[in-house]
Amino acid sequence: MKIVRSIRRMQILCREIASKGRKIGLVPTMGFLHEGHLSLIGRAGRLSDFVITSIFVNPTQFSADEDLAGYPRDEKKDIRDIETAGGHIVFIPKTSAIYPEDYQTFVTVEKITESLEGAFRPTHFRGVTTIVTKLFNITRPDVAVFGMKDYQQAMVIKKMIRDLDYPVRLVIAPTVREKDGLAMSSRNSYFTPAQRKEAVCLYRALETARTMVIKDGVGNVAVLQRKMKNVIKSICPTAEIDYIAFTEFETLRPVQKVSRKHVCSLAVRVHGVRLIDNMKML
């Protein structure tokens, strides 16, 4: 497996791979990989000949009050895990090369970024679409794999690909969960064991909503939100809920009456750690 740190070298390598008619798969990550990430690498491997996993903690998608400085990192372990998962190249660019001193170009997707995460993290998606544009231009992937855990992010990238005419196939892989249902996330490492137990509240609330929708035919958003809030508070009394939303899958438009076509997304601060999760009401 190759480890590439230079943007220029990565571009040359990708041109060589493409010139041989081999398909490139891209898995963009911020490192500190868990099984969720590794499942994306596995998926990319089945859809392409050459899997590039990027590791880059992207400063432009963090706001000043967020956890950029403390974001967990373990490059050595990541490299070992990527190799085990079948990756071919790890791309680890320097921040100063990705965003040189006079950097001034940004990619913005409008409407679809305004709700949910976008409402709570106003510059977040601009940072995401900008770094993904750069990674697309550097690696020119045939396929890019993103996780369903970051559902809105995946939909924003999908819209960007379509709007900017990127010849990239977007694949969204299912969320990988811990045994108790907690969605895997690098940020789960912030918890003490006691706090970690309470982090299951998001999953439990989603499962409760799903049961209400598909078993009991409940479609009223307010009823579902109230019940979910109770579930969350009963597991983690100090939880702070940013949002509980029911939306159309592709457009992220909020729905009036929830059915099996819809997705529930939520963001909750559990002992100071902001977690997100989502579930199709299927």
Add this chain to the structure above:
Amino acid sequence: MKIVRSIRRMQILCREIASKGRKIGLVPTMGFLHEGHLSLIGRAGRLSDFVITSIFVNPTQFSADEDLAGYPRDEKKDIRDIETAGGHIVFIPKTSAIYPEDYQTFVTVEKITESLEGAFRPTHFRGVTTIVTKLFNITRPDVAVFGMKDYQQAMVIKKMIRDLDYPVRLVIAPTVREKDGLAMSSRNSYFTPAQRKEAVCLYRALETARTMVIKDGVGNVAVLQRKMKNVIKSICPTAEIDYIAFTEFETLRPVQKVSRKHVCSLAVRVHGVRLIDNMKML
């Protein structure tokens, strides 16, 4: 010569060309071509194996009060001229394909777009960088040729290429002028013969400034501006000057003391037609 109107077909064609190891040259235009455009095609032909000329009157770079609806068009003549100039493909996408109904993604270059044209046309460069991004993603050129007449535009694209890591070589070709010095522009077609004569005022003002800088060693911006204003008004008494600016070539930063390293740019409304021009003080 091929005429391609479908984005998808253009992408497939470009992949085929690239897979044979042949270099692609791109010349983005808004059509109604003049000798300036044709010189760009010639230049692209010397730097690549396959020249794609796009014709697209890009609505996102016009503001509501500008001349989008009346912008001159002559597709048949353009196609003949491109073939004569040595073009291989003409790409003429539909507006509804480039900007479908729910279009919502834009590319923005900050600082460098704030002065000169950007100050007078606030959404102009966002439109330019967005369409060029799309054309880059559709055609994946090795080289793209832009004209020096739109000097700030060329510098904005250069910054975008660098910031977004496009593996594209930008070439800026010299402004082609009419016999009297007027920079060629599709918008010159708006003039009556009498108005057309007065349109030379921009060129004359630039030549006056250049002589003052290189012959008389005048470096004072206010002195140069005052003299240029007089030259313009003496040729076209009804002219309205948007700006006369002296800047550093790459950064577009305004300069205090003008020397041979600098560029003079100006925008003037001549009988209701907004013209721009520029000249290095060499």
